[in-house]
Amino acid sequence: MKVTVIDYGLSNLRSVQNAFAHCGAETLLTSSAADVRAAEALVLPGVGAFRDGMAGLERLGLVEVIRQKAAEGTPLLGICLGMQMLFDESEEFGTCPGLGLIPGRVVRIPDTDLQGNPQKVPHIDWDPLFPAGGRTDFAGTVLEKVAPGQECYFIHSYEAKPADEADRLADTRYGGRDVCAVAAHGSVVGCQFHPEKSGPVGLSIISQFLNICQK
Amino acid sequence: MANKIRLIARLDVKDTNLVKGIQMEGLRKLGDPNQFAKKYYEQGIDELLYIDIVASLYNRNNLSDIVRKTVNDVFIPVCVGGGVRSVEDVRHLLSMGADKVAVNTAAIKRPELITEIAEAFGSQCMVLSIQAKRSRTWPGKWEAYYDCGRAHSGYDVVEWAKRGEALGAGEILLMSVDNEGLQRGMDLELIEAVTKAVHIPVICGGGVGCGDDIVEAARAGADAVACAAVLHYEKETVPELKEEIRAGGVEVRSV
Numbered sequence: 001m002k003v004t005v006i007d008y009g010l011s012n013l014r015s016v017q018n019a020f021a022h023c024g025a026e027t028l029l030t031s032s033a034a035d036v037r038a039a040e041a042l043v044l045p046g047v048g049a050f051r052d053g054m055a056g057l058e059r060l061g062l063v064e065v066i067r068q069k070a071a072e073g074t075p076l077l078g079i080c081l082g083m084q085m086l087f088d089e090s091e092e093f094g095t096c097p098g099l100g101l102i103p104g105r106v107v108r109i110p111d112t113d114l115q116g117n118p119q120k121v122p123h124i125d126w127d128p129l130f131p132a133g134g135r136t137d138f139a140g141t142v143l144e145k146v147a148p149g150q151e152c153y154f155i156h157s158y159e160a161k162p163a164d165e166a167d168r169l170a171d172t173r174y175g176g177r178d179v180c181a182v183a184a185h186g187s188v189v190g191c192q193f194h195p196e197k198s199g200p201v202g203l204s205i206i207s208q209f210l211n212i213c214q215k
Numbered sequence: 216m217a218n219k220i221r222l223i224a225r226l227d228v229k230d231t232n233l234v235k236g237i238q239m240e241g242l243r244k245l246g247d248p249n250q251f252a253k254k255y256y257e258q259g260i261d262e263l264l265y266i267d268i269v270a271s272l273y274n275r276n277n278l279s280d281i282v283r284k285t286v287n288d289v290f291i292p293v294c295v296g297g298g299v300r301s302v303e304d305v306r307h308l309l310s311m312g313a314d315k316v317a318v319n320t321a322a323i324k325r326p327e328l329i330t331e332i333a334e335a336f337g338s339q340c341m342v343l344s345i346q347a348k349r350s351r352t353w354p355g356k357w358e359a360y361y362d363c364g365r366a367h368s369g370y371d372v373v374e375w376a377k378r379g380e381a382l383g384a385g386e387i388l389l390m391s392v393d394n395e396g397l398q399r400g401m402d403l404e405l406i407e408a409v410t411k412a413v414h415i416p417v418i419c420g421g422g423v424g425c426g427d428d429i430v431e432a433a434r435a436g437a438d439a440v441a442c443a444a445v446l447h448y449e450k451e452t453v454p455e456l457k458e459e460i461r462a463g464g465v466e467v468r469s470v
Contacts, residue, residue: 012309012312012314013310014283014286014310014311014312015286015290015312015314018286018287018288018290018312019290022288022290047309047314047336047337047339047340048336048337048340049337111414118414120414120415120416120438121414121415122338122339122385122386122415122416124221124339124385124386124416124438124439125219125221125438126221126261126468151468151469153261153291153292155292155314155339156339157338157339157385194292194314196290197290197291197292197314198290198291199256199259199290199291199470200290200470202290203290
């Protein structure tokens, strides 16, 4: 299985490649629209600011080709900022349009918790995944091998709010509120946490993504 | 009070060796840092912190190769510090596999570096490292030190932490120089003073000798605790520490 990892200048690419290699995949790191067009499966990693990320994709002429691939049903995994860019828009540094592959917005994590007490932003922690969007388990999804309650590593100041509840695959909780941890829409899936940094649980998600890609 | 804590292994490196001192002096060589990193990952540590302990004295960071090897088979967050002076230094360490960088000396000398790093890579990459020592001249306060705990900045630690947050730091690494390496508990007053003053997570270190020390740090407000000697000398394992933390009523990631 060969996975095409999109390099737009803002990522922990080595860690992403290492994690996919550990799970038995060959990776192609690329900034080229032609490589993305030819991809069997795509990974959109990401660390940094939304506007810079979208500007990077636009500069490289990758926005339209990523949209096309998603429309054709090519599996696409977005990680952290890469997950947020799958949505319609973000309010990070003024409203900025995203890829529009999952309906919804990206907003700042509130600086108070549900009780009105101050809470830390960025949210940095290992936090549990719970089934969301009306699901009671993760069967048949990219989280198939994850037991509800298992923890992954989150580090983010913004959070995605899917417009359609059904697109919420898993939530975590921060400050008493549900936070979208995994969103999925058609062949597109996004993880707010870093599966490549989430130990054996994260690796099980990557390996299940690869299984789905091979189907 | 934080009801949940991240447990971090701190690996101080000199040349290619893991080292450990007491109050940042008298360094002992303990072995290959990669072997320690892998052992702690397998035991369920939540994060690794590598510090090139003498880098700022020699103006370079030697950790690239060690980090590159570590991230081949260790799949948890890795923070790297020591001798980071520029946006380019950060870019290089991130490309080797680091997820965040901890900056101390260069930020004290030129605080705008904090903003430059946060703008280039996001606040979550920019960890402001503070070596805090109780001040003899300002009662009840701490002064920020640099160059391996040897040079004093004239900065009040609490004010410096607040300024670091305002400049764009996403996290603070707060080390007590007084308690470091003694394994007799942490400086809880320091932890409380800093965590109350800022709205970003604070990793606290210096003085952990057992799980109860970590529970007390969590109660004082620590979001994460960095341990070194207690793990390196195999006084306790990661699962043993985590069991004590849970027994003390503080949550910690289960593996």
